[in-house]
Amino acid sequence: MMFNPVLLIAIPLGLAFIAVIFKKIQKWILALGIIVNAVLVFFVEKGETAIGGFKIPFGISLVLDDFSAAGVILINILALAAIVIAFKKAEKFAPVILAGLAGMNGMILTGDLFNLFVFMEITAISAYILSSEGRKPAQSFNYLVIGSVGSVFYLLGLILLYNQTGTLNMVLMTEKTGFLEQTVLLLPVLLIFVGIAVEAKLLPMAGWVRGVLGNSNSYTGVMFASVYSSAALFVFGRIFSQVLVPGTTVGIVIITIALVTFAAGQASAFRSKSLRQVLLYSSIAQSGLAAALFATGFVFPAVLVVVNNAIGKLIMFSAAGSLEEKYGTDDYIGLGGAFNKNTLTGIAFTIAALSLTGLPLLFGFYAKLNVLAAYLNQGTFFVPAVVLLGTIVEGAYFIKILIKLWAPGKEGEWADADQSVGDKRIFSYTGTIAVILAAVLVVLSGLLPDTAGKLIAPEGGLLGDDGPAISLLIQKGGDQ
Amino acid sequence: MIKFASLLLIVIGLYGILSTRNVIKILVGINVMEIGINIFIIAIGFVNGGAAPILSVDNPGSLLKFVDPVAQALVLTSIVIGLGVTALGLVFARKIHKKHGTYDLSEIGGES
């Protein structure tokens, strides 16, 4: 039995409202909602679903093609994993998390640009509230201001497109903007880019990331670095590789910004001393890489990068947040030797770090290989050089961290002295199991890359011979 | 003319956000920007000589010239979203004031 994809949005939303009524049992409602969604996501009907029963380009519709299917599966599974790792921290935000999940599913599924805006606002507001867990109100405020400016820009770009095309539907928008001149499209596309760049953590709008992620705990860190950022990148991919495919000028601007983000992120990560700061700059860098790939039209390698980053950051941020809570510092020199007492977590962290770097036999290698192959097939050599250089820097700082965390050295005495206090495990049993499972997933998918690729894109690549999925829908629509 | 003025409002709001470190004034700037974009959307949806989009005794038939109802619906949504964001921003502002005793971000220092 296949279900209507709108349930992926309606169920968590309804449960969020119910959780407010029955506050006493809200944590069980949260668990129920997340689990139901994580199961349901495999049983939803593909295709375009109208809402309200109005003919498709005029009413709001949801689009579930290979691309958004990969997106919602990733998001709902990640949300489940994040809850399992730190249920205690999540439960007091139950309605916020449920509504946020509905928002993210909506962002990825919707086929309407204004509906996308509404869901982006839902997601953003749930993120603002979660960021208040960091107990740094000035940083949350900063995030809120940048987010609000971004959403004004998005709305401005959107309304300019609406004025030209008379539609808000993505498929119809793609068709109609095809007839417009590049000069007319230039400003709206850039404005929409800036609006989405806030959540996707791209450079001009990434000012919030340091304050929010640098103060994250084992739950919020995972949510921001892994779940929210994957959702935002999937939206970025939908808009800039399928709906508003940028012309040459705008394309070069966007790709340049994305690559600068990648380079700046890797460089800052290399210079940082705090574990969470290294990770957050590495997240910015990965977002930049994925955005550059999406804007060039390499959808499949971009999705691989997003998935690799999401799983890796899930493991690493939950470990980093827990280490900080346990030892009261996240300076990785101060944490020296911490993994000796948390062997399993340490192994998972190591696998995640090596996979992000792109070591052979891990999933990250397959992702990087696809990235480079895509560019080299196209005959571009400059971008692969930047990517390779970034990878070397990335490898350098991750190996530096890993060595410190496994082998304390002289500066690490502080952590050793602390070891007698309290129990040594940083996670609950379920948390450890979840992290280990994620790491096993990375290894397995690295050993069997073709199977993993098939899982992500069942019909031989998201950008097969027929072009992006959404244009397939246009063709199908034309046949009717 | 109003289109032009609403764009100026967006620019003025942006200046307001960039030129101050006082959290309340930053929120005022955001609100100015939002009012600007709302008026701009309505102005985009306006049609010369169009009636308000309500069927009534005066404008009884749907073949008459009406202004764009979609733009107005979008603005209604955007106004309500703006209220929500402003309320949340003000609570953050109160938290900042409670923690640091000031509304001025420049007095707080970089790391907090």
Next chain:
Amino acid sequence: MNWFNILEAGVSVLLVAVALAAVLSKKLLVSIIFLSALSMMAVSAFALLSAPDVAVTEAVIGSGLVTFIFVASIRNLGKAGEKL
């Protein structure tokens, strides 16, 4: 020049002037009151552009409730020795 153009020009000038006052004024309370006035000007702009629904909503939410939550947030600060 018909009435529409004259009103439009007037509303436009006032919008920009009030917005400048809201952003530039040194005192928080003055700034907030100008924001409320800006919202009122926006209401007239909406009414002028045949958007009664939006005008009603903006009047209740924009110039009523938003102003209130702003004022409620800063009301006690006089004692803390800050400029209102």
Next chain:
Amino acid sequence: MKRVFAGLLAVAFGVVLLLGISASTGLFSYNEELLDDSAASHYIAKDVNGDTGEIIFGETMDAETGSANMVTSVIANYRSFDTLGEVTVLFLAALGVSLLAGSMDKGRKRRKSGFILKVSSGILFPLMLVTGIYIFTHGHLTPGGGFPGGSMIASSFLLLYLADENFRANVRGFKIAEGIAGTLYVVLGIIGLLAGGYFLINFLPTGVVGNLFSGGIIPIVYVIIGLKVGSEITGIITDMFNEEVKA
């Protein structure tokens, strides 16, 4: 220095904006007509699912959406899903306010208010409440609807707060009301899914355009929105007051 920088940046942005926008649309002129086959023109003619001829006020039966107010038909019918998202935004904001403000301490008396103020607000309160309810039940006929109606209700509670220093609304009650209203909205959508095959489909007959009972589910949606928005904003106001009181 900061101001100069901010000014330069804002002016630069303004120039880009004006140049970019004047490339596509006139800055000092308005559209002459709606685009052909645009969503807006179909919403006005109410012929998204097929031509039904001209809609005449007070005559046409069973139009696609029975609402005489086209903005309402867009908000509560054609783009109802947006509106569901929008009340969720407000719901989250109210939740955030209460989560954050709730962690601050409370107490301290407010300033005493006079007798006349109390009595007159006692008279005004029900009037505002009724006006609010009128606005959202007639949203499909007259300007207004769920959002201003709900805000009007919230304003009437605001009046009580300002006039009576002992007044304390039950925050929990409002949370429950907004939860119920939100759940009803989603349930309404799911009933549509089960009954008509589409989420949020208008599954009731629509009646004659211009009558009070003419919108199908539109009046129901607007009542839900009105209650939800009203309880959410009242919740925000209550939290703001509680929070303000202690400072």
